Amino acid sequence: DTGVSQDPRHKITKRGQNVTFRCDPISEHNRLYWYRQTLGQGPEFLTYFQNEAQLEKSRLLSDRFSAERPKGSFSTLEIQRTEQGDSAMYLCASSRVPTDTQYFGPGTRLTVL
Amino acid sequence: DAKTTQPPSMDCAEGRAANLPCNHSTISGNEYVYWYRQIHSQGPQYIIHGLKNNETNEMASLIITEDRKSSTLILPHATLRDTAVYYCIVKGGTSYGKLTFGQGTILTVHP
Helix, strand or coil: CCCCEEECCEEEECCCCCEEEEEECCCCCCEEEEEEECCCCCCEEEEEEECCEEEEECCCCCCCEEEECCCCCCEEEEECCCCHHHCEEEEEEEECCCCCCCEECCCEEEEEC | CCCCECCCEEEEECCCCEEEEEECCCCCCCEEEEEEEECCCCCCEEEEEECCCCEECCCCEEEECCCCCEEEEEECCCCHHHCEEEEEEEEECCCCCCCCCCCCEEEEEEC
């Protein structure tokens, strides 16, 4: 396995701008999760895909957030009209049936100025 | 998923075993215990998981009490690179399940 990859690793943006992050899961992993982690806290669940279907979204995922996994492979997470409170590490994890052991990527650190 | 309780911090001397405890007194029969760790500014790293039997892999050993209400992660020979936040997580079965992270235990390995 080459591991979960995320791009970019760091993103600095101004308040009000849109940003998009990409996650490439481990090959053949059909489940993909997004988490967010703020300073000093553990990661918090945002959303989950099984293949291309988005099956659960957290209340943390406001209307400004959208996630896609169009072909059941890579996934994107877009934040529109960023706010300073969106500053965090965005983590992606993938897993496969039946074990569902989740393997995390290195994360994308977002800073909103 | 059951809630877990971990000490906020622990210290260990390099080369000694690190024993990290976790309480999960409300765990259900089909819930697994997972351990992850997170080194500063990196994504969480999977360590090990178990249901009721003790488990061992190349990274660590997991000891689960007979009543399954607590567990201990053992790093047999801690190194400086094991300094990290260690998270104990209970997750329902092998079906889909988001991981609910607590505050974890900050393990500091000293030379």
